[in-house]
Amino acid sequence: MIDMMPYAQALFEIGIESQKDAIYLDQLKACASVWMSDQELVAVLKHPKIKREQKEQILSACFEKAVDPVVFRYLRVLNQHDLCAYIPEIYQAYKKCYDKYHHIEMVEVYSAASLDAKQVEDLKKVLSKRLHKTVELDVKVDPKLIAGLKVQTADFVLDNTVLARANEMKEQIKKS
Known part of the structure; x- marks a missing residue:
């Protein structure tokens, strides 16, 4: 290519x-x-x-x-x-x-349920402030997450979903 x-x-x-x-x-x-x-x-x-x-x-x-x-x-x-x-x-x-020139970051957001316009706008503001960039969101619904959000940028992943917590608990139980 x-x-x-x-x-x-x-x-x-x-x-x-x-x-x-x-x-x-x-x-x-x-x-x-x-x-x-x-x-x-x-x-x-x-x-x-x-x-x-x-x-x-x-x-x-x-x-x-x-x-x-x-x-x-x-x-x-x-x-x-x-x-x-x-x-x-x-x-x-x-x-x-x-x-890159305009300091815009594309952020993927995965949610168990659809987010309304206010939730999307609030999330955009929080992420823009945290990243010190203008943020564009690509919001996707993934019912397997059960609840919560997974936020993925070029630099980090923040997974605050019930599925992630359940998997983490499962790993802890395996180690015990």
Whole structure:
């Protein structure tokens, strides 16, 4: 697999210079969504027997008027290097650059039951304060946890679920 970070970094640096990094993030996300939903487009962009000029015509018809001119030129350059089919991976790499630069941390939260909007917002505030970063939550429901929350960041896991406590008790009983 090709490392897409250098390609994402190039656009991100242009975005920072022009103060359009958030716009480019949104537009890459939209492009990635198109790529993910249209496998025929991806197949065409990856196909070695289809000429780059034909691929560029497709890109032009789909995106020239829909995205910032810099993003469109970026798509054209990717096409010239046979990398245009990898927009979802480039978007993920760009998002990492964006999040790092803006001190945003993605936090996965597992809960036994659905959290309401106030609970999510309160958790976001607590975690932002503790991590000294802006926090984006990815909340997932896992009924096997019985009760409580499991919070996972890039640096730590906080497991305050009944399942974790039960497993811990089980390990202590085994040792006795």
